Amino acid sequence: MVAMFGSSMAATIDPAAPALSRLARLEEQGVWPNGARHLGIDAIGVLVLVGLARSEQEPAWLDRAEALVHEVDRVLRRRRGYRAGEGALRDVQSFRELTLWILALKTLGEERPAWANRALEVVREVHRSFVAPGLGVHARRGEDLDQARADGGFGRLDAFRGAVVWRLVDPIALAEEIGEMDRLVQAACARLRIDRDVTAGAALWLSHFFPDESWSRLLFDRSMGVLDRIWIESEGFFARSPHARNSRRAIGNYAITLGLQSHGLEPERVDRAHRYWETERWRGADRGIAPQVMACAAHFPDGMIRPAMSRATGVPDSFPAPCLRIAPAALSAAGAR
Numbered sequence: 645m646v647a648m649f650g651s652s653m654a655a656t657i658d659p660a661a662p663a664l665s666r667l668a669r670l671e672e673q674g675v676w677p678n679g680a681r682h683l684g685i686d687a688i689g690v691l692v693l694v695g696l697a698r699s700e701q702e703p704a705w706l707d708r709a710e711a712l713v714h715e716v717d718r719v720l721r722r723r724r725g726y727r728a729g730e731g732a733l734r735d736v737q738s739f740r741e742l743t744l745w746i747l748a749l750k751t752l753g754e755e756r757p758a759w760a761n762r763a764l765e766v767v768r769e770v771h772r773s774f775v776a777p778g779l780g781v782h783a784r785r786g787e788d789l790d791q792a793r794a795d796g797g798f799g800r801l802d803a804f805r806g807a808v809v810w811r812l813v814d815p816i817a818l819a820e821e822i823g824e825m826d827r828l829v830q831a832a833c834a835r836l837r838i839d840r841d842v843t844a845g846a847a848l849w850l851s852h853f854f855p856d857e858s859w860s861r862l863l864f865d866r867s868m869g870v871l872d873r874i875w876i877e878s879e880g881f882f883a884r885s886p887h888a889r890n891s892r893r894a895i896g897n898y899a900i901t902l903g904l905q906s907h908g909l910e911p912e913r914v915d916r917a918h919r920y921w922e923t924e925r926w927r928g929a930d931r932g933i934a935p936q937v938m939a940c941a942a943h944f945p946d947g948m949i950r951p952a953m954s955r956a957t958g959v960p961d962s963f964p965a966p967c968l969r970i971a972p973a974a975l976s977a978a979g980a981r
Contacts, residue, residue, distance in 0.1 A: 666939060695947030740783070749766065750813050771806075833859055838869075848903025852903075876892075906945070
């Protein structure tokens, strides 16, 4: 793949400099987007690029998103669905990663329509293999969707993920599949437990798409209920759980700040958490690809945040007002300095 982000960032490119600087470092190190493929990470990357394109009305970002999609197709595409990644993930399809990827295809397809068709195709390819009527959604299947993985079980939020993303893709063409997801969601609501940072952030983000649904309100209430219990006011970060207040991880904090931004809530905490992780020394797993790309999504949320959707049509009146003001040309110029 061609270089996307340049080798360095100018301090004057603000407020997005931290995120774009991180993207540039990852690219320079050959880690992302030119490293090993990971479906969920690449999905977030596509959403970030589409967000940039909408912010600046600059098609060069869409070209870069399409280049990334073609590379994922080359490496991870199966006859049905997509592998979760390379290496240890080569023989796995993950429902969580697939829903992120389908959302990325749908979002790109709103600008370049062929990818919206692909999103619908992939839903139809994978739905029957993952959904166990009356039981739940399998978190993982084999790479050819032939069997459930023993290490998978049923995903805690996966029925909610399917209910949201299937509605976004095509609420009419997927009416039957959405009905099946809705029935699983109702059962999942009765046993829903949110007690960790990443789960709280994901649930909060999922709840912003269709806020008039009762299950969205439940996701929102349960997520917000845990945030006060894991916020460490003295230092400005979210702990991993109420029972592990001395432990924190970057990916959990960025998942939460993305979720809060999707509702326009608590900008002070969002800012403090971002500043904490910009100055805190990243350690261990925090140095991995996933937290770094998630940080970019939290700093560039446009592609991952939508206005409230109509229950009847699943179509937004308009996209959110852009919060980013950085064009590819400006970024390239910064990298040349």
